Amino acid sequence: MSEAAAPRIAVIGYGTAGRVFHAPLIHATPDLELAGIVTANAERAAEIGQRYPDVTVVGDVATLLARADEFDAVVVASPNGLHAEHARAAIEAGLAVVVDKPLAASAHDADALIAAARDRGVALTVFQNRRWDADFLTLRSLIDADRLGRVRRFESRFERWRPEPKPGWKRNAAPDAAGGILFDLGSHLIDQALTLFGPAREVYAELDPGYADSGVDDDSFVALTHVSGVRSHLWMSSVAPDLGPRFRVLGDRAGFVKFGLDPQEDRLREGAVPTGADWGAEAEDAWGRLGAGEAVEMVPSMAGSYPAFYREFAAALRGDAPLPVDPADAVANLRVIEAARHASAERRVVGLSGR
Incomplete structure (x- = not known):
């Protein structure tokens, strides 16, 4: 080259x-x-x-x-x-x-x-493209600006309503197939939690099937206690007939609540070209709310930017920037997934080194 x-x-x-x-x-x-x-x-x-x-x-x-x-x-x-x-x-x-x-x-x-x-x-x-979701970028900016105060609990959900299972390799129950919703949507939720609040020291989980004769988890919950003291509660489901908030984040001064998913995936599925000034923008009715008690304000969403991953990758190949995601972060993610599987099977809290 x-x-x-x-x-x-x-x-x-x-x-x-x-x-x-x-x-x-x-x-x-x-x-x-x-x-x-x-x-x-x-x-x-x-x-x-x-x-x-x-x-x-x-x-x-x-x-x-x-x-x-x-x-x-x-x-x-x-x-x-x-x-x-x-x-x-x-x-x-x-x-x-x-x-x-x-x-x-x-x-x-x-x-x-x-x-x-x-x-x-x-x-x-x-x-890990969900680091460039509009809602995640917005939440991260609020935390960085200390708009919530000290975060106590981070609630995060990826939920869908699929009355019948979608066939394919994700339903493969073999241990080395990495099937099920924990490896699928859970990989995003865990990555976002670790990115925001640092390593986990304890993991609890409930990994449940959602369909008859299902060999994999379809409806799961993972709770992390971070070394920082923050608790992350993560839900992932294919069988949720009523969807909860995408984020509910509680600090000691304010909370942030956001419904709905980033629009980029739907636009890509429709064949839209991921360019232009309006790429990743969310409609005003999709914005999250910030506040405490009756003092609440709507927070304009930052534009999501999946294209940023490959711009950063190109810069890294030129030697001009670090890689967009450190692969060590993916190892930490997998250690949480493995701990969650043990926690669910053994009905106990599993400790991690916190590294």
Whole structure:
């Protein structure tokens, strides 16, 4: 890669993660080139040809990595259980790697990937895009400005109403498949809690199925006690007929309550191009409220910015900035997930080192 050339990025997988998030965001980033996509699905390959006619499409990871000299980085957007395998293969090929969350199916495997990337001298980061949600950016700015005072409790929810289960690999109950809602939506909720309030020292969880004969968790609750003293209460569900607030954050001077999800995912699903001054903007009726008692004000939402992840990744590849997400954060996330699974199975609070 010459200094003037935009890094050439290949995406492994063209399911929801690759098609909705990674390919559009990379394609819209001026400092990156969407150069390759791996899919064995003929219909998806045809769609790629229509949407990205200049992109090379190959049917498997081995074929892609046999042509590793044509690329500078790989995005792993395959099913969770394949993340570590595909990331390691790309690292061994000498390519920088972005892995969709979770980084791996276990903290042990994630640590091994970090060591492999360090030994090979390549960049490794994790796509924790919900750090660039409008509501999260707004809440973080309020905390940084000390608008709530000392935060005592952080309540966060990703809830959906799906009376029937959605089929697919996320329903795979095998331990190394990283299926279930804790690995899916929980990876976002835990990452946001740790980003805001630091490491956890105790974990309690209730991981429950929501459908008949379900082998995975569909309706789950995780409680964290952070080293900082903050308590995080996190709900994730596919079977919630009535949705709670996205955030309810209680400080010793004020609280912040916000309903509804960031609009970026829906817009990407609709095929919108993630550019323009209004990208990530929330309507006024979606703003959160801040206050105590009857003294309440509506807080304009900051614009969400999933494109910022790939702008920061491009800058990191040039050596101009750190990676957008430290992979060590993903290991901490996985340690909480593992503790939550133990806590639920053993009906007890599980302690962490707090590191």
